[in-house]
Amino acid sequence: MGGTLLMDVVIDVTGEVESAVIATPPNPAYDKLVLGAARSWQYQPATLNGKPVKFRKRIQISLVPTPGR
DSSP states (O other): OOEEEEEEEEEOTTSBEEEEEEOSSOOTTTHHHHHHHHTTOBOOOEEETTEEEOEEEEEEEEEOOOTTO
16 A cells, blocks of 8 residues: 655754654554654754754655565
8 A cells, every 4th residue: 555645844953853743644554654764864954044943844755565565
């Protein structure tokens, strides 16, 4: 079972994911796994006037099933 998932993440001034929430209807088969992975991601911090700032990003994730599973 594949599909597309939208997730909103807030990235703090150090580039770490501060929060992550699923923006599409829930899918228990994937949501916990995707949210857990997102919390380990690291980003280059956004900047405003040369200083790091917190920002929100919407991410689209394509879910592709592994054949034979």
